[in-house]
Amino acid sequence: MLRDRYTPQDLFALVPSAGLALDPVLAQLDTLLDDDALYQRVRADLALRRPHTMTRGRHSTPVAVILRLLVVKRLYGWSYAETERFVNDSLVLRQFCRVYLQPVPDDTTLIRWANLVGPATVAALNDRVVALAQACQVTRGRKLRIDGTVVETNIRYPTDSKTLGDGVRVLSRLVRRAKTVLSEGAALGAEAFRTRTRSVRRLTQQLHRVARRKGEQAAEELKQAYAKLIGIARTSRRQAARVAAALRDQATDQGQRLVERINHILPLVDQAIAQATRRVLQGAAVPAADKLLSLFEPHTQAIRRHKPGKPTEFGRKVLLDEVDGGIVSHFAILDDVGLEHPHFIASLDAHQERFGHPPDLVAGDRGLYSPENEDRAHERGVRRVVLPKAGRASPARQAHERQRWFRRGFHFRAGAEGRIHVLKRDYGLARCRDHGEDGFGRWVGWGIVTHNLAQVAKTQAARAARPAPPSRRAAYAPAPAQLPGGEGQRGWPPGAKWPASQRWRGTSAISHQ
Secondary structure, three states, rough: OOOOOOOOOOOOOOOOHOOOOOOOOHHHHHHHOHHHHHHHHHHHHHOOEEEEEOOOOOOOOOOOHHHHHHHHHHOOOOOOHHHHHHHOOOHHHHHHHOOOOOOOOOOHHHHHHHHHHHHHHHHHHHHHHHHHHHHOOOOOOOOOEEEEEEEOOOOOOOHHHHHHHHHHHHHHHHHHHHHHHOOOOOOOHHHHHHOHHHHHHHHHHHHHHOOOOOOOOHHHHHHHHHHHHHHHHHHHHHHHHHHHHHHHOOOOOHHHHHHHHHHHHHHHHHHHHHHHHHHHHHOOOHHHOOOOOOOOOOOEEEEEEEEEEEEEEEEEEEEEEEEEEOEEEEEOOOOOOOHHHHHHHHHHHHHHHHHHOOEEEEOOOOOHHOOOHHHHHHHHOOOOEEEOOOOOOOOHHHHHHOHHHHHHHHHHHHHHHHHHHHHHHHOOOOOOOOOOOHHHHHHHHHHHHHHHHHHHHHHHHHHHHHOOOOOHHHHHOOHHHHOOOOOOOOOOOOOOOOOOHOEEOOHHHHHOO
């Protein structure tokens, strides 16, 4: 049965001599996470784990604990196991995560709960955090800068031989598991359950040795080795198809799960076989959009970035919208690897939806420029559009881009690079550690949500630590003892003057106070 929270308890009061307390940023973050809208969105997804999760079964880990553990995990860049260990060892983190003296959930338990929160829910959490940032006056949405980056998926450098080898290895593992379900496979025979991983391993090593050589003979040997590897992959594919057909007659849950897994892998293996045949044996080029780069992360795309040391990145492109105050108000995982300018208007519409007004200034790089984007931004009420023109600019365009407001807006746009660096360095957006397309959206979303929460908490903590400015009367009025007529004199006698040390001298006297 899904629980909301544990009974509140003050752990710091148990050991008053230790002087424990939440640091200012964690204290502000604790207040932000008490927001009921954030809690209800996570609770709605966790309630879908089983049909009767809300009313039956053992008491679960409370929703409030799960939400805070997931935020702490991304805030400090920990793994699930590290999160369990560090929270278990810290009274401060136990108090913050509302675990108190209860057992900290196991890392595998936390993984199962985290996988129930969908990417759409995490995006809705970010929208709520942006609304909290507005309520706390951290941002007003007056400035908007847009930039894209690549979040890599957790795969090794892709090659056709590795993809085919992975296919044979996974199919062989599934076939071995099916052998126990089918009563040692008496009906299909031993050949249907034969594993070919050793043959693939030897061929892969041979391919690596041949690929380092040059010349026509080496190219011919490479084709022959690939032909053998493709033949083994086809044989393993036929074996798995026979086993899956036999498993369909099984009524056990284990058998049906194996059928689902085999049916998921078979089309990917077919694509890998067709891709290797077309590229290596036939010598034809395969478009990047049609390439299968990983069996385990099939949504991975090859993105040319032309960076030194890493000309091509393997992952997905993410478009980030950042407003004043350092808040990422919106993010989008792009389906295509082409230009970014078709998504510019969608970012403006998302800003209008969240803030209720267009930004005064919108800035982006040359990848977002197009004359249509500039015109449509002005139509939506944006006063200043800073999109440098790609390619050769006319004299009129050069004069337009040399205006002071345009140059200042372009300098503001450069801050998006720093924001991307912070997201990658501190919040895990350099490489996605979750699996699948939903896992990718979940990983990116939690990183941005945690960043925004931390940004609001830091701003609030800095405001609380700032001393209150003295009032204007208290700052400039002389002490009663310095007033003409002595202490307690009310008003100024006729002809009385301010002491020389207290006379106003325009703005300079104000600036010296």
